[in-house]
Amino acid sequence: MRLSNSVLCKLLFKQIVKRLTEQRLPVKVQLWTGEEYRPSTPVKTEVALRNLRALLTLAKPTLGGLARSYVEQEIDLAGDTRGIIELGVSFCRPSNVNHARGRISIKWRRHSKSADTVLITSSRRRGSTTPIGTRR
DSSP states (O other), X not given: OOOOXXXXXXXXXXXXXXXXXXXXXXXXXXXXXXXXXXXXXXXXXEEEEOSHHHHHHHHSOOHHHHHHHHHTTSEEEEEOHHHHHHHHHHHTOGGXXXXXXXXXXXXXXXXXXXXXXXXXXXXXXXXXXXXXXXXX
């Protein structure tokens, strides 16, 4: 089954609006189709998406992807520079990024002394002579 662009746009935009609403971010988002999301709180930043690729980037955001879309003029931003950067960081927070397969949130593994010790010990038991993090 293949989705039409308009159906895909609506689904992606709904996902973005849900995330913006849950995070209570003070941002207005406007699509190239004229459709827009405006929060109930005062708007501090405005994002205008010029095409489907920009919408896809915002639906599955990374700071690199958002920067690329801005440089390639797929996304227009209006607002305070500091506010725009803070918005990008909070919108791309790993715990807030859902992916298509089962909408499972990404869980980033943080380093800790105990977790690293377990990892190194299990690596040594397997007989690995290559230090962790290096290529063979």
